[in-house]
Amino acid sequence: MSDANQVNxxxxxxxxxxxxxxxxxxxxxxxxxxxxxxxxSTIAERLEMISYIxxxxxxxxxxxxxxxxxxxWSPDKRHIVSSSQDGKLIIWDAFSTxxxxxxxxxxxWVMSCSYSTSGNAVACGGLDNKVTVxxxxxxxxxxxxxxTVGTHTSYMSCCVFPNSDQxxxxxxxxxxxxxxxxxxxxLLQSFHGHSGDVMAINPAPxxxxxxxxxxxxxxxxxIWDMRTSHVVQSFEGxxxxxxxxxxxxxxxxxxxxxxxxxxxxxxxRADKEVATYSKESIIFGVNSVDFSVSGRLLFAGYNDYxxxxxxxxxxxxxxxxxxxxxxxxxxxxxxxxxxxxxxxWDFTLRIWA
Amino acid sequence: xxxxxxxxxxxxxxxEQLRREAAIQRMPVTQAVxxxxxxxxDHEQEDCLxxxxxxxxxxxxxxxxxxxIL
Numbered sequence: 460m461s462d463a464n465q466v467n468x469x470x471x472x473x474x475x476x477x478x479x480x481x482x483x484x485x486x487x488x489x490x491x492x493x494x495x496x497x498x499x500s501t502i503a504e505r506l507e508m509i510s511y512i513x514x515x516x517x518x519x520x521x522x523x524x525x526x527x528x529x530x531x532w533s534p535d536k537r538h539i540v541s542s543s544q545d546g547k548l549i550i551w552d553a554f555s556t557x558x559x560x561x562x563x564x565x566x567x568w569v570m571s572c573s574y575s576t577s578g579n580a581v582a583c584g585g586l587d588n589k590v591t592v593x594x595x596x597x598x599x600x601x602x603x604x605x606x607t608v609g610t611h612t613s614y615m616s617c618c619v620f621p622n623s624d625q626x627x628x629x630x631x632x633x634x635x636x637x638x639x640x641x642x643x644x645x646l647l648q649s650f651h652g653h654s655g656d657v658m659a660i661n662p663a664p665x666x667x668x669x670x671x672x673x674x675x676x677x678x679x680x681x682i683w684d685m686r687t688s689h690v691v692q693s694f695e696g697x698x699x700x701x702x703x704x705x706x707x708x709x710x711x712x713x714x715x716x717x718x719x720x721x722x723x724x725x726x727x728r729a730d731k732e733v734a735t736y737s738k739e740s741i742i743f744g745v746n747s748v749d750f751s752v753s754g755r756l757l758f759a760g761y762n763d764y765x766x767x768x769x770x771x772x773x774x775x776x777x778x779x780x781x782x783x784x785x786x787x788x789x790x791x792x793x794x795x796x797x798x799x800x801x802x803x804w805d806f807t808l809r810i811w812a
Numbered sequence: 813x814x815x816x817x818x819x820x821x822x823x824x825x826x827x828e829q830l831r832r833e834a835a836i837q838r839m840p841v842t843q844a845v846x847x848x849x850x851x852x853x854d855h856e857q858e859d860c861l862x863x864x865x866x867x868x869x870x871x872x873x874x875x876x877x878x879x880x881i882l
Contacts (some may be wrong), residue, residue: 465816466816469816469817469819469820470816470819472820472823473816473819473820473823476820476823476824476826476827477823477827479827479830480823480826480827480830483827483830483831483833483834484830486834487830487833487834490834490838491838494838494839494840494841495841496840496841496842497841497842497845498841499841499845499848502842502845502846502849503845503849506849506853509862512861512862513864514861517873517874517875518873536872537872553873554872554873651825652825652829689829689832690829690832690833691832691833691836692833692836693829693833707848707851708851708855709847709848709851709852711844711847711848711851712848726841726844726845726848728838728839728843728844728847729838729839729840729841729843729844729845730836730838731841733841733844733845733848751859751861751862752855752858752859752860752861753851753852753854753855753856753858753859753862754848754851754852754855755852755856755859755862756859756861756862771852772848772849772852792861795860796858796859796860796861797860797861797865797871797872797873798861798872798873799861810873812860812861812871812872812873812874
């Protein structure tokens with residue numbers, strides 16, 4: 460076959476695949492609309508309003524010399540690891556506010572940090588494009604035992620241990636996610652599909668633990684099968700970058716937070732968006748979201764320095780948490796659901812309970 | 813040539829993903845959200861940030877008592 464023929468042949472194939480894709484998209488939309496018989500807030504009308512929430516600022520963690528970019532609770536519900544633009548990683552005792560370890564990374568902008576499932580190691584990375592794991596021991600200098608596990612071709616925006624200390628899942632500005640073996644540093648699976656920077660990932664809470672969600676600057680949230688590396692479901696609707704994604708504790712829905720100043724709830728089994736959390740007065744982007752343990756509350760950290768607390772079922776704002784003096788970059792409910800940690804560009808972390 | 817092959821490969825991946833998504837089972841929104849509401853109401857009593865603590869003593873982050881035993 461001549462080159463010209465091959466080109467023709469291949470562009471014919473592309474055209475027919477594109478045509479099929481268009482008709483599939485249309486069919487998907489029709490199917491979703493067919494089952495769209497009621498809204499979540501209509502069904503939730505019978506529920507009582509949340510009249511009063513008693514969440515107060517309890518601790519301030521001071522020690523970072525620059526913007527706090529990420530934080531994660533230890534499974535012991537007491538320690539917190541945080542990472543900062545200053546290139547530091549700090550392990551805090553949140554009860555006493557003491558710093559137990561401070562590690563200096565080779566590069567600034569440590570965009571993500573995460574405790575391992577056992578709590579015996581932390582992973583972090585950022586503008587260095589790498590994910591590095593530090594075992595936590597009683598030794599003075601734990602940085603001598605660091606291990607570089609994986610490298611992306613652009614910044615690493617998020618990392619998490621999905622099921623055990625043996626594997627780590629990362630998301631990157633190179634628009635991929637990757638699953639690494641911690642011991643060997645081997646790339647176990649790579650996840651291609653996003654057409655923009657991956658900003659956030661979150662593994663499903665179910666015991667089986669074979670899926671995770673990712674959110675991207677391509678405005679999409681994807682549900683991935685970790686075994687096949689395929690996208691199982693995709694959700695669109697946001698008008699701008701998705702900065703945060705989190706599974707509902709039931710495992711049947713995900714929440715997203717976006718630069719378009721809204722948070723949304725997508726139901727996996729109905730395969731569509733079921734709620735939007737927004738107000739006309741809220742015009743700033745959302746950097747981080749997390750659910751309370753029952754899933755009734757959604758905490759969202761905004762660029763206007765506030766945390767909004769949403770009633771996920773009635774789609775109403777319950778209250779606002781004021782305190783930070785700059786953008787709220789990260790937040791997380793503690794594993795037992797008793798406290799909320801927030802991190803900010805004001806260099807501090809705060810604990811609310 | 814490579815750019816055409818690349819294009820084809822990319823479009824094939826997109827179409828295959830849509831085929832998989834089109835094949836999944838969906839349930840009506842009524843049922844899906846009723847299950848979410850049920851999960852939430854079943855777990856609301858364990859949700860300290862929602863219902864508060866039975867006593868501030870069980871709040872691990874309560875303010876430290878100002879009086880101390882001398």
